[in-house]
Amino acid sequence: MVRGGGNRPLIIDIHGHYTTAPAAHQSYRDAQLARLEDPSLPAPAPAAISDDAIRESVEHNQLKVLRERGGDFMLFSPKASGMEHHVADPAIARDWARACNDLVARVVSLFPERFAAVCQLPQTPGGGVGDAVAELRRCVTGAGFVGCNLNPDPSGGHWTSPPLTDPSWYPLYEALCELDVPAMIHVSSSCNPATHTLGAHYLNADTSVFMQLMRGDLFTRFPGLRFVIPHGGGAVPYHWGRYRGLAMRMGLPDPAEALLGNVWFDTCVYHQDGIDLLTRVVPVANLLFASEMLGAVRGADPATGVAWDDTKQYVCAAGLAADDLRQVLEGNARRVYPRLDALLTAQGR
Amino acid sequence: MVRGGGNRPLIIDIHGHYTTAPAAHQSYRDAQLARLEDPSLPAPAPAAISDDAIRESVEHNQLKVLRERGGDFMLFSPKASGMEHHVADPAIARDWARACNDLVARVVSLFPERFAAVCQLPQTPGGGVGDAVAELRRCVTGAGFVGCNLNPDPSGGHWTSPPLTDPSWYPLYEALCELDVPAMIHVSSSCNPATHTLGAHYLNADTSVFMQLMRGDLFTRFPGLRFVIPHGGGAVPYHWGRYRGLAMRMGLPDPAEALLGNVWFDTCVYHQDGIDLLTRVVPVANLLFASEMLGAVRGADPATGVAWDDTKQYVCAAGLAADDLRQVLEGNARRVYPRLDALLTAQGR
Numbered sequence: 001m002v003r004g005g006g007n008r009p010l011i012i013d014i015h016g017h018y019t020t021a022p023a024a025h026q027s028y029r030d031a032q033l034a035r036l037e038d039p040s041l042p043a044p045a046p047a048a049i050s051d052d053a054i055r056e057s058v059e060h061n062q063l064k065v066l067r068e069r070g071g072d073f074m075l076f077s078p079k080a081s082g083m084e085h086h087v088a089d090p091a092i093a094r095d096w097a098r099a100c101n102d103l104v105a106r107v108v109s110l111f112p113e114r115f116a117a118v119c120q121l122p123q124t125p126g127g128g129v130g131d132a133v134a135e136l137r138r139c140v141t142g143a144g145f146v147g148c149n150l151n152p153d154p155s156g157g158h159w160t161s162p163p164l165t166d167p168s169w170y171p172l173y174e175a176l177c178e179l180d181v182p183a184m185i186h187v188s189s190s191c192n193p194a195t196h197t198l199g200a201h202y203l204n205a206d207t208s209v210f211m212q213l214m215r216g217d218l219f220t221r222f223p224g225l226r227f228v229i230p231h232g233g234g235a236v237p238y239h240w241g242r243y244r245g246l247a248m249r250m251g252l253p254d255p256a257e258a259l260l261g262n263v264w265f266d267t268c269v270y271h272q273d274g275i276d277l278l279t280r281v282v283p284v285a286n287l288l289f290a291s292e293m294l295g296a297v298r299g300a301d302p303a304t305g306v307a308w309d310d311t312k313q314y315v316c317a318a319g320l321a322a323d324d325l326r327q328v329l330e331g332n333a334r335r336v337y338p339r340l341d342a343l344l345t346a347q348g349r
Numbered sequence: 350m351v352r353g354g355g356n357r358p359l360i361i362d363i364h365g366h367y368t369t370a371p372a373a374h375q376s377y378r379d380a381q382l383a384r385l386e387d388p389s390l391p392a393p394a395p396a397a398i399s400d401d402a403i404r405e406s407v408e409h410n411q412l413k414v415l416r417e418r419g420g421d422f423m424l425f426s427p428k429a430s431g432m433e434h435h436v437a438d439p440a441i442a443r444d445w446a447r448a449c450n451d452l453v454a455r456v457v458s459l460f461p462e463r464f465a466a467v468c469q470l471p472q473t474p475g476g477g478v479g480d481a482v483a484e485l486r487r488c489v490t491g492a493g494f495v496g497c498n499l500n501p502d503p504s505g506g507h508w509t510s511p512p513l514t515d516p517s518w519y520p521l522y523e524a525l526c527e528l529d530v531p532a533m534i535h536v537s538s539s540c541n542p543a544t545h546t547l548g549a550h551y552l553n554a555d556t557s558v559f560m561q562l563m564r565g566d567l568f569t570r571f572p573g574l575r576f577v578i579p580h581g582g583g584a585v586p587y588h589w590g591r592y593r594g595l596a597m598r599m600g601l602p603d604p605a606e607a608l609l610g611n612v613w614f615d616t617c618v619y620h621q622d623g624i625d626l627l628t629r630v631v632p633v634a635n636l637l638f639a640s641e642m643l644g645a646v647r648g649a650d651p652a653t654g655v656a657w658d659d660t661k662q663y664v665c666a667a668g669l670a671a672d673d674l675r676q677v678l679e680g681n682a683r684r685v686y687p688r689l690d691a692l693l694t695a696q697g698r
Contacts, residue, residue, distance in 0.1 A: 212545070238584065242548070242646060248657075273630050277625070297590075299597045299598065
């Protein structure tokens, strides 16, 4: 498939989740959790789901919206809130991650010109990263995945893990660097009634991790490590001066210089003023187009008729120069995800 | 004292902390904590601090900066990170809050034309609000305080308390309504290594609480309750579309209509782009001028020479109409803090 329309950029949405998987997949999860409560139950097997069922689950949802909005391609990962890393059993985490990733791989195999896969890692509260490394290797080297989602808080809102700068995470970073894939920082459901999953926990995680990175020197040790902070970076770009001023107070290097060789923000910010701020504050080279549809929000702003998560409209209206816009929509994604670039190049795109 | 310069607004900074209290105050705190470890130690008494020492601690710090920047008045509360509500002993919490508040009251008594007092509440993880109500009453009715700081997470980063919409908080809200004082939502130090106090925990708390309020109907039950969410509302205004879209998805009323009769945001956002977003997204009637100096950041942006927390410069450059600017700098504060208005009116201002 060759890109149409001459010189227009390929529009790559780097943040989509399989929030619409067939119900049988959730039934498998339910059976896993039931057996955790009652070990006398039989070990469940991942759901047998037909290609048609998978096609249907995507064609009328993410793919339909992608087409309607003029998008070309989406990085697709398992439903983030469904990762449920707070379930502490390592075998269940391994089986669940494998089943979720295998399902995403099937979506990709059915629509290879529309999707590339990003994997869920089998994490648990207090668990090591060995299982995560193994699943990452399986997905990337065995099944063509181009990235992963890394949960900085497997406890689900209690924040019992050490910061991402802690050496306990290093084996995962070594694998990410070796495989040359980035990690998107993405928590899962909140188990904490004080912090709503979509309205607090996701954004708080983005904010917390940026500050963790600011205080460490992870990228000196891992210069090839690449993190994508989703949801427009949580609170960070809005408080850009706070972070720069904090760095000054704490004797740390300016984050605008120290972190932006290794950290990118996506554009999942659901109104024009937010995207305007993001594109003004963060260098264009550090922005990755994304919508997270079908994700946190549904529907359209009654005042404008624009769907909340139609971030392409906001990004295109942010006043970026044409070359800059091309970087945000396509170029940066191909640079941050070299395995995506290879896939697209092999498709002649 | 009559306002000078004819018709210019009084510039009221509603968010200042006594971060510069004389060292003897911290020694009292240290002795409290030492006795918690070793009950055989004598019960310490609050530090004996002279008027001169208090004058000096403020004159060369907050008061100096206030004057230099052309500010007129500041709402002054104890150092937020020093509240340390995670220390679970209720008697220690009561004694510490009282000592902190008494010291702030002395600052006000020395500079009544520059400061009015906002109190710390004696909260503990898992504790009831009875002590908080008692201290609030003592401060407001006995010592002329005009507001309080309410910590939604006394645990200090573990978020073990129920959301602010939980009925366990109601007795405090009844007292706030009866006394007609607002509460600023303000956490204290983070005890969680994953969430830095100034770079994550403060902002996350602002964000979390807004979502808590969105999901409840607290202001139907307490129509006179007023909350100030500091630090520009955490991540909320930057993600205004996300909140409106979430509300739509969840079948909740639009927060722009449901919450803004009872919730205000301060202007502690330390760069022009952030303030521009805040003033564009949030109605002028819901903005309260504040700097939080001397607070999270120190120094100036090397690119502009503007001190990070000189938020007056950003607010004045945000393109607000003169009447709107007057509301942000003065009018809204007098409306949200009626006891402040009474104090100023009594001073002929």
